[in-house]
Amino acid sequence: MAIRSTKGFTLIELLVVISIVSLLSSVVVASVSSARQKANVAAGQQFSGSVKRSLYDQAAIFFDFDTMSAINLVSFQQNQGGSNIVTGFTNLGNNISLVTDTDLYRRGKYIYILQAIGNNFSGRFTVTGLDTVMQSQNFTLSVWYKPDLLSNDGYISGWGNGANALHFNLRPINSGGNVSALAINIPSENSALTNSVSVNLPKGQWVHLAVSMRKPVGNSVADVNVYVNGRSVLLWKPIVFPYTDSSGDTFMVGGQYGGGYQLGYLDDLGVFSTALTAMDVRAIYAAGATEHGLAIK
Amino acid sequence: MPPDVQFNEQRPDLNSFKSRSILGDSATPGMARLLMKWGIVKSEKAAGMVLVAITILSFGASIYFFFFA
Numbered sequence: 183m184a185i186r187s188t189k190g191f192t193l194i195e196l197l198v199v200i201s202i203v204s205l206l207s208s209v210v211v212a213s214v215s216s217a218r219q220k221a222n223v224a225a226g227q228q229f230s231g232s233v234k235r236s237l238y239d240q241a242a243i244f245f246d247f248d249t250m251s252a253i254n255l256v257s258f259q260q261n262q263g264g265s266n267i268v269t270g271f272t273n274l275g276n277n278i279s280l281v282t283d284t285d286l287y288r289r290g291k292y293i294y295i296l297q298a299i300g301n302n303f304s305g306r307f308t309v310t311g312l313d314t315v316m317q318s319q320n321f322t323l324s325v326w327y328k329p330d331l332l333s334n335d336g337y338i339s340g341w342g343n344g345a346n347a348l349h350f351n352l353r354p355i356n357s358g359g360n361v362s363a364l365a366i367n368i369p370s371e372n373s374a375l376t377n378s379v380s381v382n383l384p385k386g387q388w389v390h391l392a393v394s395m396r397k398p399v400g401n402s403v404a405d406v407n408v409y410v411n412g413r414s415v416l417l418w419k420p421i422v423f424p425y426t427d428s429s430g431d432t433f434m435v436g437g438q439y440g441g442g443y444q445l446g447y448l449d450d451l452g453v454f455s456t457a458l459t460a461m462d463v464r465a466i467y468a469a470g471a472t473e474h475g476l477a478i479k
Numbered sequence: 480m481p482p483d484v485q486f487n488e489q490r491p492d493l494n495s496f497k498s499r500s501i502l503g504d505s506a507t508p509g510m511a512r513l514l515m516k517w518g519i520v521k522s523e524k525a526a527g528m529v530l531v532a533i534t535i536l537s538f539g540a541s542i543y544f545f546f547f548a
Contacts, residue, residue, distance in 0.1 A: 194531060
């Protein structure tokens with residue numbers, strides 16, 4: 183006759199043990215997964231930072247507006263008046279300077295205050311040494327832009343002869359004080375071709391803008407891309423001719439178009455001597471999105 | 480002379496698990512015995528309810544930590 187053992191565990195005892203084991207394991211899983219998530223974010227930021235540095239290292243010019251002194255940074259002429267329209271804005275004579283106001287600048291870093299008032303092309307600063315890049319018709323402009331107030335169209339950046347920015351420019355188009363479109367000029371012969379794309383850029387919010395132009399050698403059809411926050415919003419394939427204007431040209435940052443005023447902010451402005459790929463532009467956007475208060479979409 | 484054998488099927492202990500009386504296991508489960516020894520509960524049935532409550536709470540907490548923490 184088999185002897186039936188009476189030793190063992192009841193069902194409820196087993197359930198209690200299993201539930202306590204599952205509680206402990208889920209606590210461990212939760213803590214490990216949060217640590218993994220933090221590690222992934224840190225690794226992503228490190229990767230983005232290195233991508234950003236490597237990309238900006240290729241730039242013909244790059245203004246992060248952080249390492250330059252305020253006087254060197256912005257010394258453009260304010261054409262009219264001396265009133266301080268933006269809080270924290272210091273007017274030094276007729277020149278305009280930046281201040282380290284942490285309310286205005288994220289994490290105490292400098293940005294460029296775009297203040298253009300009055301006459302056409304007022305309120306800008308000029309950059310030399312970019313004529314060869316622009317004349318090659320292979321270049322990229324990348325910039326972070328935050329619109330504030332507009333009473334007319336403005337310039338974010340441009341290049342042209344004499345006092346205007348005709349041959350290349352990127353312009354926010356004003357509609358009732360909001361940026362409703364972006365207009366671009368690209369160089370062709372001794373003039374420019376113009377196009378525009380409808381966008382809705384909310385006031386007070388940073389947006390990454392990029393314009394790239396690529397004209398293959400021996401091909402008259404160029405690829406012109408406009409990117410907003412790393413995504414292409416305009417792919418334009420115009421027929422362009424080699425640049426022929428021999429008059430003196432100037433590259434400009436900021437400025438007013440057609441009178442009125444434009445207030446806004448610029449940061450991390452770079453001009454590259456090649457047409458960056460969509461992936462490069464996306465990487466630049468991703469690298470700068472967090473510090474400009476945007477979640478990467 | 481018949482052996483002096485007594486059967487208790489007819490008078491089950493109202494404070495013990497029904498399954499134990501069916502299976503004929505006379506030993507009180509260890510965890511229930513422990514709870515009674517600590518004075519947390521007085522009867523085996525109450526100990527069972529406390530253990531079920533502990534199980535539900537533990538599973539609930541583990542689901543919370545796994546999905547929401």
